[in-house]
Amino acid sequence: MIEGIAPALAKALEKRGYLELTAVQKAVLEPAVKQADALVSAQTGSGKTVAFGLALAPTLLGEAERFGQAQAPLGLVVAPTRELALQVARELSWLYEQTGATIATCVGGMDMRSERRTLERGAHIVVGTPGRLRDHITRGALDISGLTAVVLDEADEMLDLGFREDLEFILGEAPAERRTLMFSATVPRAIATLAKKYQHNAVRIEAAGEAKQHHDIEYRALLVAASDRDNAIVNVLRFYEARNAIVFCNTRAAVNHLTARLNNRNFSVVALSGELSQNERSHALQAMRDGRARVCIATDVAARGIDLPGLELVIHADLPTNPDTLLHRSGRTGRAGRKGISALIVPHPARRRCERVLQAARIAAEWARPPSAEDVIARDNERMLADPALSEPVGESEQEFVTTLLEKFGPQQMAAAYLRQNRSSRSAPEYLSESGPLPAMGKSANHAGTPSRDRDDFGDSVWFSLSVGRKQNAEPRWLIPMLCRTADLTKREIGAIRMQPEETFVQIAANSADSFLQAIGPQMTIQGNIRVAMVEGEPDFGRSAYRTPRPDKKPHRGKGNFTGKDKPWEAKSKAGKPAKPKSGKKPANPIAPAKPRKKPKSS
Template sequence: MMVEGIAPALAEALETRGYSELTPVQKAVLDPALGQSDALVSAQTGSGKTVAFGLALAPTLLSGAERFGGAAAPLGLVVAPTRELALQVARELGWLYEMAGASIATCVGGMDMRTERRILERGAHLVVGTPGRLRDHITRGALDISGLAAVVLDEADEMLDLGFREDLEFILGAAPAERRTLMFSATVPRAIATLAKEYQRDAVRIEAAGEQKQHHDIEYRALVVTPADRDNAIVNVLRFHEARNAIVFCNTRAAVNHLTARLNNRNFSVVALSGELSQNERSHALQAMRDGRARVCIATDVAARGIDLPGLELVIHADLPTNPDTLLHRSGRTGRAGRKGVSALIVPHPARRRSERVLQAARIEAEWARPPSAEDVIARDNERMLSDPALSEPVSEGEREFVATLLERFGPEQMAAAYLRMSRAGRSAPEYLSESGPLPAAGKAAGPAGAPSKSRDDFGDSVWFSLSVGRKQNAEPRWLIPMLCRTANLTKREIGAIRMQPEETFVQISADSADAFVEALGPHMTIQGNIRVEAVDGEPDFARSAWRTQKPERKPHRGKGGFGKETGERAPKKKFDKGDRPAFADAGAKPWGDKKAVKPGKPKFDKGPAAKPVKKPKRPK
């Protein structure tokens, strides 16, 4: 693969690796107009930027030679935000520079510093590391960066987000002023522009082609579910796609642990990645994904930054991303190097509006749909089984005799049933999901509660029911509706208006479903054991119901009249006349109006003459 600007050793490595064409960002950094200038490159995750800055560094590091000489102080330094990304960059540069004779060292947190120090003492042409560990080695004198010719900041925006600005400024300040500085970032916010202006010299701004069309090899799907069905929807999405590798993103460590336990119980081969794991545990988890021992990785955003899983076909957002950048970083784990991928957002219907804003801010048009149903998963399993190459391969001579024995003993139908059972063995059964309401129209944003739904005034024939919970018990439609759907196998379309009162709630049920609803409640007419349900004749009198449940929240203020027991009206304030005032035995007490009057209840008493102190007799001598 001979391309102008690529060193022969690197071109040979690309050809050996199977590269037939460079990506847009790789072509951009090889532009002769760039020369030896600094560069600020914006390129999305998965666009081939590691190879891109490897190609861009080669002319600076080799200085016209075909191979590197003896290793001493490093010539190039690559700084990455996370341990996984740094190790991945080192692997990529390892095969790219292998035929050029480069020696590459890594300095990442979580590894043995003494081992890294010994490697640095032997010398290296390139050093790849994380900001904190690199600063430690520089401070301790183990890493000599006085001879650096080039510095690369990979995922610079993530490093600033993770709070590495001070470390980056220390590293760049300690490096030679005449170095070449390349910054690669998915986005270029103001903080990145400020950093580039301070530590780069007349940097060339490069926007990789296709940057405006985010991840065109990724198919985005927004799957609307009821809040109670989130985990079940994730199970069905995993079962429907049966991806070689899948990653499920959660927002917290607790959510990672919860979902890991759920999927483990459902026979999924799953590993977890969160900040509480040690580096050794994280490495084992990623290795299990790479060698096929695990197929599902559940991770938080910080823990998953920089990881690269080969053949990652599916990304599931169990918790909605907080901003568009997070959505793009998560989804960028799939759809790499021309391969197709799916990014599925699990959207609880109360959060539909928020998910639409995130998608709109990321300039992504997602396909709105419901998660695969149990029937969809079973149908997909059957399709995969029918397309299994084992069913189309001819019977070999070595198999023919025993095949005849099996058919003679068990018959074709029994053999087909046995094959079906064996193909389904070990797989998790799909989940049955409740109805999640209408979906947004294609290409249009949904309203406040999703797509426009029919008016409740046109609900049709219905029966009203009273539930013994209200606003005082913190009752809300967002948990009442899923509870009703689960208890009586209702869909949201069969539930009409919901009228919340202080101590009871009225729910409108379709007349066609009312009998089944009552039958599902059982003879005690209760939901969840303690919520009583009663059928209402006709339409409830909401105003009277609210008046009936009104009770004083607290006692009347001191000095005010009390409430009448029968009428509910405030009693008049009691008045006293002077004759009602208490009399005291003290004849000298003055009326209350006198400022010098004795306080009532505290009469004066005559203490009598003061007693004289008695002198002690003198002790005889």
Template sequence: MSSFETIVPALAQALEKRGYATLTPVQKAVLGPELGEADALVSAQTGSGKTVAFGLAVAPTLLGGAQRFAAAGAPLGLVVAPTRELALQVRRELEWLYELTGAGIASCVGGMDMRTERRALERGAHIVVGTPGRLRDHITRGALDMSALKAVVLDEADEMLDLGFREDLEFILDAAPAERRTLMFSATVPRSIATLAQGYQRDAVRITAGGEEKQHLDIEYRALSVAPADRENAIINVLRYYEAANAMVFCNTRAAVNHLTARFNNRNFSVVALSGELSQNERSHALQAMRDGRARVCIATDVAARGIDLPNLELVIHADLPTNPETLLHRSGRTGRAGRKGVSALIVPGNARRRTERLLANAGLAATWASPPSADEVLRRDDERILADPSFGEPVKDEERDFAAALLERHGAELVAAAFVRLCRGSRSAPEDLIDVAPFALSKEKFARREEAPSRRDDFGDSVWFSLSVGRRQNAEPRWLIPMLCRTAGMSKREIGAIKMQPEETFVQIAADWADRFVAATGPDRKLQGSIAVRRIDGTPDLSRAGHQPPKPEKKPHRGKGIHGAPQNKFEKRAPSQGDQRPAGAFEQKPWAKKPGKPKFETTGAPKPKKAKKRKS
């Protein structure tokens, strides 16, 4: 093919065998005549084909004009990646790309057995792929011979610096021969990357891969606004609605990953977790389960999922909102790769809409605002999938014909069809009934005004009052009472009116059309969380009698306080000054405050002057 003319023939055959018809922009850029054998600083997003790009770029340097490698000895090429998963993924990509060259490729990553890696290095390898810390260990122990290196590639260089690997990278680059080629690939080029490039590259060619935005044109961004108590239920409905071959759910913490993994396992989802607390073996098994179809949902933190490429990843869900635009782009970039379509769904609690809009604007993305799929929408989507099942397009086989006729004769067509529907639906997790949120047809201005409007409860409308058997003495607070009430009855904050706290009980105002549902949700014992008794009140509660406590006698004022709790001068006047309306007794000189012979100030009503603080030299 014409687009492969400048590629080493063995690699061009590997690309054709892999099904490549055209090259991505970054792959074309590194093959340009202006690069040649020079160093390069390449700006390219993950998912743009940069692993194949730097494999193509360094091939002429490593092979030296030959078609195949000679016997393996000291490494000729070194690739440094920020995480174990990305390093192993790079190794897999280079293995098929260099298959016809006879290249030996070894990996050195944290979490693997160092003795096994050392033996592989002693046998010889043409290319070594590893993480900064483990590579430095092997260099320090003398297991990794850097003397024959012709090319060093830093993959995701910006991420390695963010993770604190600058010292390790400098150590590795200092150990490499001075005449080697150095290629740096980075999603962005901040000052730290520019400084590193200036110190370790010679006349580097700056390449900005065109078409980086195209990666995100294949991704449909959806911002789904939910009630805070419905966040996890919304994720369940999104997973059920799309039924993606592979889906990834991103959380900000390990604890959130563990929680969602347990919740989704209980809901019959085939799910795996990916976080920093897992061993390398566990993380490898989790990714392999996603690749071979044993698991369909991966719940991960950002660092653990850095650079991961899952071939059939169709859906990304942001369970926790990303902290910055770069993280949003990185997460979403796991889908919509190599021309495939994908969906990136942000789960947005009602109070986080403005922050999400700023996040999307800073990332240069446009998202469709909507409600998450309801239970009815999920079930309708299930019905559509059943009707479109390819099994209906296949002819009846001879071995099936007799039994199909027996089923129809015994149960009838309608009952057989109903049983088939029940079997299909029973194999899937039931969708969740979500709390209704405000309609999204509102413009941004109206939404902003509604958010900024002060909360008023005097016009709450028809309501019913309830008494809860917890009060201030039990540390009851609205911030945990309101979510508990919403979870119990499936309502939102809009259905809760005033909350009046008493020492031993709390009165809560519930919208009238939700009162019966709230009572039914409390069960026959009329209790919340097993111990909080609920009692319906006729009319408005009498706060003068409910939980009334006799007032405690007032404490005597502190000797350093005035009559109204205001600070009192140590030396007070014996009589009020003109115009002063305080009682005369308030100006009497206190016997204990008098120090004869040392008047501090005149009794003119002026406050005691403060001493000027000495300024330090």
């Protein structure tokens, strides 16, 4: 039995499987804190709900082991969101189970009449959100004249959400001779001011290990091309195959977009945003808890206070705006000694901003590429080989039909059928385009840990021309998977891709050229209408029809860029580049008619 705790609470902890208290839980049990006000800073996932439950016991119970008849509440816990308030009520219910405590909730979005009837029957502890608590107090349904202790949970978030006026009203209506405990992840000036006004000689507690943020979380910053954000999220989800994952977006529109995209890709997804009703939010969270959904897409505000047990993966689809948001988001995983992964999807233009946020949060993230399609497929194969079903002995009831299957189809065909069935149940991975060099502090490796290949050192190759270009909206992001799918290639067999207005040059590994030609057939077409031609040697990209316009010359409205024919005055140097005028001025156009010289005026 854990010492220094009320016997009824100690039994509840033992029943729950607690062998040792966390740092913040030990801190609130110190003799100096026993009946004093306290300002506690502890990060999300540090066990602070149980901590203030333990801290309240001496004040609420005194020397008794059980509560008496429930009347006006003795304790009040204020939380910023509905989900957090309901979660706190669940935690206190099992912690105080053997004390006979009655715990009531007052949260926005729930039936106010039902809450009023519960309060009329009496409660020892009330847990609620600021706005709903104020409503009940104003209407006379909640009598807080007998309070002996008040807890403000996630006080910094309550101020961020604009609940200062409600909090000051509640604290002003509570008895002056009460105990006030404030729990906050951070202690900005606004929290310090609130504590000074409503607490008396408060003990300041900083949970041990606060400086070492989330040591059970592996942070990965995944650099992507800006157009590949959604594709990278798909590959991260597929690579880790987490039991539970949460994807954070900055806006409701982004949540709706990503939810639709992942639903179309056969992921079991739920969304959390401010536009949902309480009933819809409750159903979404329950789907995550019972396994009907595996991915939750949410905004920061909507996700505040939610607790998803066993959450293994946090993905930042949109970068957090500040270090506190990064820590709050990531703190959903890596709890209770379990390991978690926090993956930041970093578009290349936002790399510097991400570095600043990580530095401010004192987090050393590993910079890497997102998992490629090949990485995802390799991980799928590993999971298949580790499937216990493949190593279990054949049962007697199965033997006869197994023999029939092998005789009819053979082992190779059966293995291929198993592979296809396994892959068809999962979303296909996405092919990602290059996203620029990794930061110097990152590892020069791709996601799987194999060295990234320099395209300039591709090795022996053959160039092919495809009859699509920029004018046909051709892009590497759809050309590469199309070639892999229809021409029997892997991404590693495709080298550089050079886009031109009317055609595209693709570099294919020399030892794959013959199989490539065989796959596309004698018609030399792909996708029905894209013509393919082999190029002798290396294409002369310098003689392509496209040429970048001069910075001092804009194209005419409605016309394309000027070509070499538009500029016949440009002389070619020996290196094939335009020769620079000696005077720095544009040479005269030999085609333009010569202007007549003015006759000198007679003196």
